[in-house]
Amino acid sequence: MPNKTGDFLPLQLTNAGRDMLTQGRAGHVLTFTKVAIGDGTATGTAIDNLTALKGHKLYIPIAKNETVHAGQMRLQFRVNNKVVTSGFYFREIGLMAKVDNGEEKLYAYTTCGDKARMIYDNTYPIQERVVNIDTVTDNAPNVRVILDWSIVYATQKDIIDMIKPHKELSELDHPDESVTTRKLKDKSVTLPKLADDVNDLLQKTYVKKSGDTMTGNLTLTNNSELYIAAAAGNHSISNASNNLNLGNPAITKESNLCSKNRPNWDNGTDKKLIALEEDVINETRKYLPLTGGNLTGDLTIKDKKISRLFCDKQPTYTTLIDWDKMAAVYGKDKITTTYTKNGVTQTMLRPNWSIWNDRNPAQWWIFTKDIHLLEDFTNYDKLIILQCKAQNISDFWLREIDTGWLDYQLSIARSVDLTYNDPTWNIFGYNYFGTDVNEVSTKTKFKFNMASSMISEIYGIKY
Numbered sequence: 505m506p507n508k509t510g511d512f513l514p515l516q517l518t519n520a521g522r523d524m525l526t527q528g529r530a531g532h533v534l535t536f537t538k539v540a541i542g543d544g545t546a547t548g549t550a551i552d553n554l555t556a557l558k559g560h561k562l563y564i565p566i567a568k569n570e571t572v573h574a575g576q577m578r579l580q581f582r583v584n585n586k587v588v589t590s591g592f593y594f595r596e597i598g599l600m601a602k603v604d605n606g607e608e609k610l611y612a613y614t615t616c617g618d619k620a621r622m623i624y625d626n627t628y629p630i631q632e633r634v635v636n637i638d639t640v641t642d643n644a645p646n647v648r649v650i651l652d653w654s655i656v657y658a659t660q661k662d663i664i665d666m667i668k669p670h671k672e673l674s675e676l677d678h679p680d681e682s683v684t685t686r687k688l689k690d691k692s693v694t695l696p697k698l699a700d701d702v703n704d705l706l707q708k709t710y711v712k713k714s715g716d717t718m719t720g721n722l723t724l725t726n727n728s729e730l731y732i733a734a735a736a737g738n739h740s741i742s743n744a745s746n747n748l749n750l751g752n753p754a755i756t757k758e759s760n761l762c763s764k765n766r767p768n769w770d771n772g773t774d775k776k777l778i779a780l781e782e783d784v785i786n787e788t789r790k791y792l793p794l795t796g797g798n799l800t801g802d803l804t805i806k807d808k809k810i811s812r813l814f815c816d817k818q819p820t821y822t823t824l825i826d827w828d829k830m831a832a833v834y835g836k837d838k839i840t841t842t843y844t845k846n847g848v849t850q851t852m853l854r855p856n857w858s859i860w861n862d863r864n865p866a867q868w869w870i871f872t873k874d875i876h877l878l879e880d881f882t883n884y885d886k887l888i889i890l891q892c893k894a895q896n897i898s899d900f901w902l903r904e905i906d907t908g909w910l911d912y913q914l915s916i917a918r919s920v921d922l923t924y925n926d927p928t929w930n931i932f933g934y935n936y937f938g939t940d941v942n943e944v945s946t947k948t949k950f951k952f953n954m955a956s957s958m959i960s961e962i963y964g965i966k967y
Contacts, residue, residue: 536649539565881948
C-alpha cells in the first residue's frame with residue numbers, strides 16, 4: 505500500500521478493523537468516522553490488539569475522501585494546533601470506524617517512530633498540515649465516510665465545472681444578476697463601451713492632464729498646495745489660514761515678479777507703488793550715513809543742547825542696598841548717636857553693626873559685612889559707589905563702575921575690588937573655589953572678602 509503520510513508507515517488493520525471489514529464485505533454498512541492522533545507508538549503484532557492510540561491527543565474530522573482503486577480508499581485530514589494547549593510530538597495516527605450503528609472502534613493504525621514532528625501549543629501558530637492516508641476497504645459494497653464540510657476543499661475539476669457555465673454566458677453576469685460596479689475589475693470597461701452621454705459628461709466635467717481651459721473657479725482648501733515642477737522638487741502655491749505662500753523655501757531659489765507696469769501694494773483701502781532698488785538708493789542719498797558725511801546746507805538745532813541732540817532722556821539713579829535685608833541678616837537693634845552739625849545738635853539712629861564717621865556724622869558706613877542688593881545689579885548700566893577711606897577720615901569719594909565690566913570680572917576673578925586699589929573693598933567672584941556656595945558673590949549679593957575702606961551707599965544708573 506503506498507505511504508501517503510510522509511514519514512509514517514502504511515496503515516495496518518487492527519483485529520477490530522479486520523472484523524469490521526469482514527462485516528462490510530457481508531453487506532453491512534462500514535463507516536469511517538474520524539481520525540485520532542497522538543504521541544505514542546506501537547509496531548508489529550502489538551498493533552493487532554490495539555483499541556485506542558498509545559498516547560491519544562486529538563480527534564480530527566475527515567475532510568475529504570476518494571477511491572484510489574477497487575478495494576482502497578484515500579482519506580484526507582488537516583492538522584493544526586488551534587485547540588492544542590500543551591505541545592506534543594505527532595507520532596501516531598488512528599482511523600476510527602463503526603459498522604451500521606454500532607460502537608466506534610480503532611480500525612487501523614500507523615506510526616512514524618522517531619521521525620515525529622512537534623505540534624506546538626496554540627501560542628505558537630503553525631501552518632495547517634494536510635495529511636492523506638490510504639486504507640483497505642476490499643470489495644465491501646457499503647463504505648461511507650463522515651465528512652466535515654466546513655473544511656472540504658474543492659478539486660480542480662470541481663472548480664472547472666462550476667465556472668464553465670459562467671464563461672459560456674452570452675452576457676457578462678450571473679443568473680442572479682449579482683455582477684455590480686464594485687465587483688468589476690479595474691480597467692475592464694473601456695471608453696468605446698461607455699454611452700455617448702457619459703463620454704460627453706466626462707469632457708465637460710473634468711480637466712484633462714494634457715491641458716485644458718477652465719470655465720469656473722479652482723478653489724484650494726485650507727492648508728492645501730498647488731505644485732509646479734522644478735529641477736530639484738516642486739515650487740508651490742499654498743495657503744495657511746489667511747496667509748498666501750508663493751514658492752517653496754526648500755526648492756525655490758528666486759521668485760520673479762513679472763509685470764509690464766510697476767506693481768502696486770494693495771492693502772484693501774489704497775494702492776501704493778512697490779519701491780524699486782533705485783528708488784531706495786536715491787532716497788537714502790538724501791541722508792548722512794552713520795559713518796559720517798558732508799552737509800551741503802546749514803544744520804539747524806532748535807531748543808537743544810548739542811550734547812542732548814540724540815538723547816532726550818536723563819539717566820535715572822536708584823539706591824540698591826537692601827537695608828531691610830541687611831537688618832534681617834545682621835540684626836535690627838539700633839544705636840543712638842548724637843552729633844552737632846552747623847551748630848545744631850541732632851540725634852541719629854543707626855544699626856548697631858554699622859560704623860559711624862564723625863567727619864560725616866549724618867551717614868553710617870558698612871565695613872566688614874556682605875552687601876545685599878534690592879535687585880540684580882546688571883539691570884543697570886553703571887554703579888556709583890559712595891566710599892570713605894577709613895573711620896574719622898574726611899576722604900570721601902565716588903567710584904563709577906560699568907556693570908558689564910563688573911559682571912565679567914566676577915566671572916573670571918577670585919575677588920574684585922569695588923572701590924579703589926588703595927584703600928580697597930574686595931568681594932569674592934562668582935567662581936570662588938570655596939566649598940560653601942554661600943561664599944560667592946551673586947548678582948544680588950556682594951560677598952565680603954577684605955577691606956581697608958568703608959561703603960555707605962551703592963547707586964544704580966540707567967540711561
